[in-house]
Structure formats: structure tokens, C-alpha cells
Amino acid sequence: MINLLAVDDEMINLMIIDESLSDKGFTVVKAKDGEEAFQILNSGSILFHAIILDRLMPKMDGIELLKKIKRSEKYRDIPVIFQTAMSSITDMTEGLDAGAFYYLTKPYSRALLVRIVQTAVEHFIKLQRAKEDLHKGMGALRHMITGEFRIRSIRESHELAPLLANACPDPERVLTGIMEILNNAIEHGNLGISYQEKSELHDNDKLMEEIFRRLDTPEYKDKFVKVSFERNEERIEIRISDQGKGFDWKRYLSIEAMTKNAFKTHGRGIFMAKKLSFDDLTYIDEGRTAIIRIDLTNKTSNLLTDFQE
Numbered sequence: 001m002i003n004l005l006a007v008d009d010e011m012i013n014l015m016i017i018d019e020s021l022s023d024k025g026f027t028v029v030k031a032k033d034g035e036e037a038f039q040i041l042n043s044g045s046i047l048f049h050a051i052i053l054d055r056l057m058p059k060m061d062g063i064e065l066l067k068k069i070k071r072s073e074k075y076r077d078i079p080v081i082f083q084t085a086m087s088s089i090t091d092m093t094e095g096l097d098a099g100a101f102y103y104l105t106k107p108y109s110r111a112l113l114v115r116i117v118q119t120a121v122e123h124f125i126k127l128q129r130a131k132e133d134l135h136k137g138m139g140a141l142r143h144m145i146t147g148e149f150r151i152r153s154i155r156e157s158h159e160l161a162p163l164l165a166n167a168c169p170d171p172e173r174v175l176t177g178i179m180e181i182l183n184n185a186i187e188h189g190n191l192g193i194s195y196q197e198k199s200e201l202h203d204n205d206k207l208m209e210e211i212f213r214r215l216d217t218p219e220y221k222d223k224f225v226k227v228s229f230e231r232n233e234e235r236i237e238i239r240i241s242d243q244g245k246g247f248d249w250k251r252y253l254s255i256e257a258m259t260k261n262a263f264k265t266h267g268r269g270i271f272m273a274k275k276l277s278f279d280d281l282t283y284i285d286e287g288r289t290a291i292i293r294i295d296l297t298n299k300t301s302n303l304l305t306d307f308q309e
Contacts, residue, residue: 002121003027003046007037007065008054008083013106017052020110021117034060038068041075048078050120052104055084055095063098070099070276077127077176079120083108099276101268115203126158127176133162134171141167147229152190153215154208157182157225164229168236168294177277180269181240181290182225187211189242189288190223231296235279238292246286253281 004026006017011032018028029046031037034057041048051069055062062082069075082095083104092103101123102116144167151157161182165175187193191214193201201207214220223243230237252270270290274281280293 001027003029003048004050004052004117004121005029005031005037005040005046005048006052007031007034007057007062008052009033009057010054013054013083016110017113020113024114024118026117026121033057034062034065034068037065041069049124050079050081050117052081052083052117053100055082055091063094066095066098066100073172077124077131077172079123081116081120096268096271097275101272119202127179130158130162130175130179131172133159134166134175136162142169144229145231149227149229150224151182151227152186152224154183154186154211157186160227164227164238167229167231169296174277174294177273177281177292178238180273180277181281181292182227184269185225185240185242185244185290188247189244190225191215191220192244233296235296236292236294238294239289240292241285241289244288246288249283249287 002025004021006014006028007030008014008017009032014030014032018030021028029040029048031040037051037053038060040046053062053066062084066080066082069078069080076099079101080099081102081104082100083106084091084095085106095103102120104113104116141163147167149160151160157179161175161179162171164178165171168174187198188195191211193210193214197210198207201210225243226239226241228239249270253274254271270281278292279295280291282291283289284291
């Protein structure tokens with residue numbers, strides 16, 4: 001059963017969300033404000049796969065609830081879809097900074113709502129499956145000093161990501177970001193799937209089919225992603241290198257690009273990885289190599305303080 005938490009102080013909006021998503025097999029639990037929503041979350045009786053959250057509400061507004069969710073180790077992985085009539089750059093920046101993964105501007109079509117929710121749920125399920133591997137006796141990896149790996153497929157990236165995450169101080173937090181950077185290196189780097197192609201493939205539910213097809217073609221079948229891990233007293237550095245043509249990585253790490261892509265089903269991954277998972281993320285070699293840095297000198301790390309300020 002796929003459970004969604006819908007939070008809105010307007011009953012008509014909750015009814016529209018419920019009707020739109022119940023027909024697609026989702027179970028929608030409704031809350032009229034942020035306080036009630038957080039009480040439902042804290043009851044622990046339901047595992048939620050995504051949250052649809054209104055911006056302006058009494059008692060506790062959407063931003064305040066979003067920040068509470070992202071500060072919680074229990075709930076921070078649940079993707080939050082912000083639905084709002086406030087679509088200015090300033091408003092979207094505030095939402096993205098707080099940890100919103102998706103944006104819906106009112107009024108929106110039911111088809112778009114369903115597509116965005118399906119994308120969010122898929123993201124959550126993949127992450128939860130990867131997290132299962134975090135607890136399979138890989139604690140000894142915290143002592144790993146150096147390591148090198150080569151992978152080709154999405155399946156292999158999902159096997160490697162928990163291993164790398166377990167070598168870090170906060171495995172659950174970095175796991176999402178590592179998965180995103182590895183998948184990006186395979187899909188966009190080695191397999192050459194463009195932003196526009198991914199949009200079309202995703203909308204037609206053909207993305208994984210196309211990934212498998214390209215992995216078997218002469219042009220792509222021998223390409224691999226190289227991953228290196230290095231630890232010193234100050235930090236962990238993970239380098240992820242693909243054999244693609246590179247990309248304009250700076251535009252995908254800017255807040256301007258993120259507000260532009262806030263209403264789309266993809267295009268925010270590396271921005272959110274840097275924001276939520278790592279102390280630093282940059283690229284070299286025209287975008288072919290990602291450099292992830294995780295600070296070891298500060299036990300609390302700025303990863304948590306970002307959402308506590």
C-alpha cells in the first residue's frame with residue numbers, strides 16, 4: 001500500500017488531491033494544518049511514501065512543517081511536494097533551501113499531480129531499498145582508508161552506494177546523494193541520455209527500458225564509471241568519473257536552475273545532493289568527474305545546521 005499525507009487548510013483542495021490519487025491506487029491521509037500533519041507523522045502508525053504540502057496554513061505553515069520534517073532522522077527521507085500559489089523566485093528559493101523536492105503551482109492539472117507523486121514515490125522506494133543494505137553488517141567499512149571501484153549499470157550503482165555510505169559518519173544522510181551522483185554518471189554521462197530525452201522517457205515510463213537498451217549497444221557497453229574513496233583526518237573525498245562528453249555542471253548547482261526546474265520531474269538531483277547530503281560537491285574535467293567531500297573535523301557537521309538555523 002502506498003500512503004500519502006496531504007496537508008491543506010482548504011477542504012476542497014484535499015478532496016481534489018484525494019480523488020485524483022485514490023483512482024491511481026494511492027491511499028491519501030488528510031490533515032488541515034501543519035500541527036495536525038506532524039501529529040499524524042509522530043503517531044508512527046503509517047509509513048508515508050510522500051507528503052503533499054500547502055505553503056500557507058494556520059497554526060503551522062508549510063515552510064515550518066517542512067523544516068521540522070527535514071530535521072528529523074525519522075522523516076527526512078520522505079519527499080515533500082510543495083503545492084502553492086506563491087511562485088516567485090524568492091518563495092521557491094526558500095522552499096528549496098528548506099528541503100522541498102518538488103513544486104506544484106496552483107492551479108495544476110490532475111495528470112501533473114499524478115506524475116509528480118509517482119516520481120516522488122519511486123524515489124522514496126528506491127532509497128528505502130538501498131537503506132536496507134546499510135544495516136547488513138558493513139560497519140567495518142568505517143575503517144576504510146582508500147578504495148577503488150568500477151561499475152556499469154544502475155543495479156551496480158545501487159550495490160555500491162550503500163557500501164560507500166557505510167564508510168561515512170552519517171550513512172543515511174549521504175546515501176541519497178551518492179546514489180544520485182552515481183546514477184547521473186551512468187545515465188547522462190556514459191549512456192548520453194540528455195535532459196530532454198530523460199523528460200520524454202520519464203513521461204512515457206520508458207527510462208529504465210532505454211537504459212537497459214543502451215547498456216547493450218556497441219557504443220556504450222564497454223563504458224564504465226570509476227569511483228575512488230579516500231579518507232584522511234580532516235575529510236572523506238569520493239571521486240566519481242564517467243566516460244561521457246561532460247556537461248555544464250554549474251547551471252545544475254545554481255539556485256536559479258533549481259527554481260527553473262522546481263516544477264519538473266527531474267533536474268534537481270545534484271543540487272539537492274549538495275544541499276542535503278554533502279559538505280561540498282564540485283566537478284572537474286568538464287563535468288566528467290564529481291568530487292564529493294564530507295567533513296570529519298566537526299562532529300555535528302554543517303549538514304544538520306543548515307536546517308536548524
